[in-house]
Amino acid sequence: MVSEDEGNVTDGRPLAEGAWDESDTVGIIGLGLIGGSLAQRLTARGVRVVAWNHRSHPYAAARAQGIECVDTIEEVALARPRVLLLCNPLKAMPEVLASLKPVIDRRATILSDVGSVKALVREQVKEVGLEACYVGSHPMCGNERSGFDAADARLFDDALWALTVDEGTDYRRFLTMARFVLETVGDRFIVVDDATHDRAAAMISHAPHAVATALINGLVASPDRDVAVALSAGSWRDMTRVALTDPARTRAMIEENSGNVEVLLRSLARDLNDFADVLHAADESGMVRFFSQGQPFRAFKAHQGRQRRLESASPGVAGVAGVGAGNEDVRRIDPSDWRSSFLTSARAGEQVVGFVSPWVIRVVPDCAI
Amino acid sequence: MVSEDEGNVTDGRPLAEGAWDESDTVGIIGLGLIGGSLAQRLTARGVRVVAWNHRSHPYAAARAQGIECVDTIEEVALARPRVLLLCNPLKAMPEVLASLKPVIDRRATILSDVGSVKALVREQVKEVGLEACYVGSHPMCGNERSGFDAADARLFDDALWALTVDEGTDYRRFLTMARFVLETVGDRFIVVDDATHDRAAAMISHAPHAVATALINGLVASPDRDVAVALSAGSWRDMTRVALTDPARTRAMIEENSGNVEVLLRSLARDLNDFADVLHAADESGMVRFFSQGQPFRAFKAHQGRQRRLESASPGVAGVAGVGAGNEDVRRIDPSDWRSSFLTSARAGEQVVGFVSPWVIRVVPDCAI
Structure with a gap:
C-alpha cells in the first residue's frame, strides 16, 4: 500500500508540482473551431496563450482577444508552455511534430492533442521520439461548423475530456494535464487507454x-x-x-x-x-431477444432523464446528469496500477471532477448502463 | 382522350358528387392520438363526428368538444358517415371490420383507415368483402405520445396523407376521400399503391x-x-x-x-x-463511391433548406418547402389510367393541394431527389 501523499512515482519530485502556476503558458497549434475556442476560453480566464495557425488570416481577430499569435510552430514550443495542445488536422500531424521535435523542452512542456482518434496520434508522437512528454486528450465538444470564425469559448462549458495514457505515461505529467483540464479549462475528464477510446x-x-x-x-x-x-x-x-x-x-x-x-x-x-x-421465420423468441437486449440502455437513459429533471428543479452544475455536490463520490487511485484504477472508474460510468489529493479523485455520477 | 368533365367513369353519376356536403358526417373508430386529434380538428371545423372507442374513458372529454360518442361500432356505421375512418390499432382490425360488415352502407360510406401499413389492411378489408367502398390512407402525423389525452387538432396542420388505391378502387370514391383530405381536413395528399407505400x-x-x-x-x-x-x-x-x-x-x-x-x-x-x-482494403474508388452515392439526397435537402429560408422570408403556406402560390403547378390525370398519373406525380416528389377539375390537380413542389 502506497500512502496518498507519496510523491515519488518517477523522479522523486513531489506530485504537488502538478498544480497550475499563474505564470504558466498554454501553446496551441491550429486556431480552428476547437483550438480557437480553447484559446478564447483560456485567455478569457486569464491564461497566457501562444498560438500558431497554418494560415495567418485569423490572427487579427485572435490578437484582439488577447491570444499571442506567432509566425512559426517552433516559436510556440520556445515559449515553454506548460501544456502544448496540437489542435491541427490529423493529416498535418507528422509535419507539426517534426517541427516541434528539435525545439520542445521535454521536461517543461506536456505535449497533448485534441484528435478524435488516439492510437494513431500516439504512434506519430512515438515516431518522432516525443512520447515521454505526451498525454493524449480528446475534448468532447464541437459542432458542425469549422474555423476560427465559428470558435466560441462556451463550446468548452462543462465539457468532458477523454485523457489517454499508456504504460510509458508519467503520473506527474498526467496529473498536470488533468489539473489543466479541471482547473485551467474548468472541465471534467475520464482516463482510458488509446484502444478503448x-x-x-x-x-x-x-x-x-x-x-x-x-x-x-x-x-x-x-x-x-x-x-x-x-x-x-x-x-x-x-x-x-x-x-x-x-x-x-x-x-x-x-x-x-x-x-x-x-x-x-x-x-x-x-x-x-x-x-x-427472425422476421422471415416470425421467430417469437428471436423477436423478444432483439427488442429486449437494449433495455439496460433504455433504463439508463430514463434514469439520466429523471436526474436532469431533478437538477433543473434544484440546479447543481448545469448540463451533466448526476453532477452536483450531492452526487459526488471519491475514489482511491492505486499508485501501483493507476491506469487500471482510472479505467475501472470510467467503465463504471464515472467522470472525474476534482482531486482530493494526488491519489484520491472526486467523481460523478454513480450511474452506469 | 377523355374530356376533363366526363364524369361517368363507373356508374354514370357526375364526378362533382364527390364534393363535401355540409350535412355530411364523419365516423371515427378509435379515439387515440390520431383518431382523437382528427375528431377534434373536424368538430372544430364544424363537421359532425360520430365516434366509438374500445373503452369509454375519453368520452366525457370528447363530448365536451362536440364529438358524438356512441356505445357500439355498429352505431358509427348506422350514422351513415360520408367517410368512416378506422383509427383503431391494426390488431383490432379484423374484429372492427366484422362488426361493420353487416351494417355499413356500401354506397353511402367510404371506408378508410389511418394505419402505417396498407397492404395488410386492404387484405383484411377484402376478407370481409368491403373492398368496394375502401380507400386506404395514412396521414403523416403523430408524435411519441398516445391516447386521447395527447390528442391535438394541430397535429393535422398542413399534414401530408398517403392515399392508397388499387385496380378495384372507384374514382368517385377516391375523389370523395381526396376532397375530404383537402377541403374537410385542410391537408395535402399523394396517391400510391399499397406496395409502394x-x-x-x-x-x-x-x-x-x-x-x-x-x-x-x-x-x-x-x-x-x-x-x-x-x-x-x-x-x-x-x-x-x-x-x-x-x-x-x-x-x-x-x-x-x-x-x-x-x-x-x-x-x-x-x-x-x-x-x-472497402475499409479493409483501403480501396480508394470504393471510398469515393460510398461517400458520393448519397449526394443527390444531400443536394435535395440543401435545396429544401434554401426553399424554407426563402419562404420564411416571404411566407406562403407554412411548413412545406415549395408550397405557395408561386410554386404550384397543374397536372392532368389520365382517366384511362388515373392510378399511374398519380403515382408518377408522387414519384416526381409532388404533393396534391387541390383540384382544378376532377381530372386536373394542383401540385407542389417541383423538386425531387
Whole structure:
C-alpha cells in the first residue's frame, strides 16, 4: 500500500508540482473551431496563450482577444508552455511534430492533442521520439461548423475530456494535464487507454456515421425514393442527419479509425441479417431477444432523464446528469496500477471532477448502463 | 382522350358528387392520438363526428368538444358517415371490420383507415368483402405520445396523407376521400399503391427503427459501453432516439411490415459489409463511391433548406418547402389510367393541394431527389 501523499512515482519530485502556476503558458497549434475556442476560453480566464495557425488570416481577430499569435510552430514550443495542445488536422500531424521535435523542452512542456482518434496520434508522437512528454486528450465538444470564425469559448462549458495514457505515461505529467483540464479549462475528464477510446469512438460516432451514409445511399438507389421522402418524419431525419454534413470530413474521420469501424460494421451487418432471419421465420423468441437486449440502455437513459429533471428543479452544475455536490463520490487511485484504477472508474460510468489529493479523485455520477 | 368533365367513369353519376356536403358526417373508430386529434380538428371545423372507442374513458372529454360518442361500432356505421375512418390499432382490425360488415352502407360510406401499413389492411378489408367502398390512407402525423389525452387538432396542420388505391378502387370514391383530405381536413395528399407505400414506409421508418435498435443492442453487449456513452454526442443521440421509445410499439410496427423490412435490412447489411471490405482494403474508388452515392439526397435537402429560408422570408403556406402560390403547378390525370398519373406525380416528389377539375390537380413542389 502506497500512502496518498507519496510523491515519488518517477523522479522523486513531489506530485504537488502538478498544480497550475499563474505564470504558466498554454501553446496551441491550429486556431480552428476547437483550438480557437480553447484559446478564447483560456485567455478569457486569464491564461497566457501562444498560438500558431497554418494560415495567418485569423490572427487579427485572435490578437484582439488577447491570444499571442506567432509566425512559426517552433516559436510556440520556445515559449515553454506548460501544456502544448496540437489542435491541427490529423493529416498535418507528422509535419507539426517534426517541427516541434528539435525545439520542445521535454521536461517543461506536456505535449497533448485534441484528435478524435488516439492510437494513431500516439504512434506519430512515438515516431518522432516525443512520447515521454505526451498525454493524449480528446475534448468532447464541437459542432458542425469549422474555423476560427465559428470558435466560441462556451463550446468548452462543462465539457468532458477523454485523457489517454499508456504504460510509458508519467503520473506527474498526467496529473498536470488533468489539473489543466479541471482547473485551467474548468472541465471534467475520464482516463482510458488509446484502444478503448478508439473502439468507443467508433461505436458511438464513426460507425454510426457510416450507417447514416449507407441509409441515404440506399434511399438514393431506390425507385421509391421520392415517395419515401414524402412519407418521412422525425425518425428518418434524425437517423440521417450526420450523413448530410461534409462527406469528406466524415470519410477522414472513418478512415482514421478504420480498423475499429470495420469490426463494428461487420458486427452490425451480422446482427441485421440475424434479425432479418427472425422476421422471415416470425421467430417469437428471436423477436423478444432483439427488442429486449437494449433495455439496460433504455433504463439508463430514463434514469439520466429523471436526474436532469431533478437538477433543473434544484440546479447543481448545469448540463451533466448526476453532477452536483450531492452526487459526488471519491475514489482511491492505486499508485501501483493507476491506469487500471482510472479505467475501472470510467467503465463504471464515472467522470472525474476534482482531486482530493494526488491519489484520491472526486467523481460523478454513480450511474452506469 | 377523355374530356376533363366526363364524369361517368363507373356508374354514370357526375364526378362533382364527390364534393363535401355540409350535412355530411364523419365516423371515427378509435379515439387515440390520431383518431382523437382528427375528431377534434373536424368538430372544430364544424363537421359532425360520430365516434366509438374500445373503452369509454375519453368520452366525457370528447363530448365536451362536440364529438358524438356512441356505445357500439355498429352505431358509427348506422350514422351513415360520408367517410368512416378506422383509427383503431391494426390488431383490432379484423374484429372492427366484422362488426361493420353487416351494417355499413356500401354506397353511402367510404371506408378508410389511418394505419402505417396498407397492404395488410386492404387484405383484411377484402376478407370481409368491403373492398368496394375502401380507400386506404395514412396521414403523416403523430408524435411519441398516445391516447386521447395527447390528442391535438394541430397535429393535422398542413399534414401530408398517403392515399392508397388499387385496380378495384372507384374514382368517385377516391375523389370523395381526396376532397375530404383537402377541403374537410385542410391537408395535402399523394396517391400510391399499397406496395409502394409499404416499401417506402419500411425504408424511411420501419427499417431505420430496427437499425437504431441494433445499435443500442451492440452498445449494451460491449465492455466499452459506459466509456462509449461518456464520449457520445449528437450523432449517437440522434441515431438511437427511436430505439428508446416503447419497444413493443416498434416491434408491432416492424412485424406488420416484416417482408419489406427484411429485404431492406439484408440490403443494408450487404452494403455495410461491402464498405467494411472497402475499409479493409483501403480501396480508394470504393471510398469515393460510398461517400458520393448519397449526394443527390444531400443536394435535395440543401435545396429544401434554401426553399424554407426563402419562404420564411416571404411566407406562403407554412411548413412545406415549395408550397405557395408561386410554386404550384397543374397536372392532368389520365382517366384511362388515373392510378399511374398519380403515382408518377408522387414519384416526381409532388404533393396534391387541390383540384382544378376532377381530372386536373394542383401540385407542389417541383423538386425531387
